[in-house]
Amino acid sequence: MSVELDVVPEADLLPEDVRALTEWYGERFWAERPPFTCRILARSGAEIVGHLGIGTRVIAAGDQDIQVGGIGGVRTRESWRGKGIATLLLRRAQETMRDDLALPFGFMTCRPEIAPVYLRLGWQEVAGPTVVGAGDEAKEYAGLSLILALGDVAWPEGPIDLRGRSW
Numbered sequence: 001m002s003v004e005l006d007v008v009p010e011a012d013l014l015p016e017d018v019r020a021l022t023e024w025y026g027e028r029f030w031a032e033r034p035p036f037t038c039r040i041l042a043r044s045g046a047e048i049v050g051h052l053g054i055g056t057r058v059i060a061a062g063d064q065d066i067q068v069g070g071i072g073g074v075r076t077r078e079s080w081r082g083k084g085i086a087t088l089l090l091r092r093a094q095e096t097m098r099d100d101l102a103l104p105f106g107f108m109t110c111r112p113e114i115a116p117v118y119l120r121l122g123w124q125e126v127a128g129p130t131v132v133g134a135g136d137e138a139k140e141y142a143g144l145s146l147i148l149a150l151g152d153v154a155w156p157e158g159p160i161d162l163r164g165r166s167w
């Protein structure tokens with residue numbers, strides 16, 4: 001069956017989509033995430049078979065403030081894995097961040113074992129170290145930090161502070 005991609009601003013998410021995503025990810029997942037600006041949904045008929053969210057925030061990298069599109073919640077339904085759904089979602093996220101949101105970079109934190117999914121699509125590891133969380137919650141992230149350059153600006157090297165939770 002064919003799959004269609006839907007880019008949905010957060011305010012336009014349909015109640016049935018919110019319900020389906022909450023059932024799929026669990027309440028706790030959403031409680032722990034910072035808000036997204038928009039979602040990319042892969043739909044097959046009435047079913048959501050893949051999802052990711054893009055949240056925008058100014059973070060610190062080296063001695064600069066830099067706006068990023070933070071990617072989170074990348075997931076494909078188990079029975080749909082290995083069919084290129086995440087690849088479609090990530091390519092569309094790249095276009096959305098560059099063309100619609102006019103962002104210079106995508107950013108994500110990621111477990112090392114999942115990194116190949118992203119590295120093959122142009123994402124690059126940056127050294128950081130990366131602090132996630134703010135105030136009492138702030139701590140150094142133990143996994144990888146990945147960026148996606150969306151223009152010709154160079155990523156500022158040096159420590160990264162997400163100034164909040166990761167997506």
Ligand SMILES: CC(C)(COP(=O)(O)OP(=O)(O)OC[C@H]1O[C@@H](n2cnc3c(N)ncnc32)[C@H](O)[C@@H]1OP(=O)(O)O)[C@@H](O)C(=O)NCCC(=O)NCCS
Pocket residue numbers: 073074075076077080081082083084085086087088109110111113114115116117
């Ligand atoms: C990771 C995940 C999103 C991949 O989704 P998918 O739709 O199956 O991915 P694709 O079919 O587009 O695969 C893209 C490529 O990444 C590879 N890949 C897929 N899952 C992988 C994984 N878990 N680890 C390493 N590589 C993986 C595929 O082999 C494929 O490469 P190929 O075309 O050379 O074979 C999916 O396995 C998933 O939902 N996992 C559970 C949630 C999760 O861990 N999300 C990531 C959070 S950072």
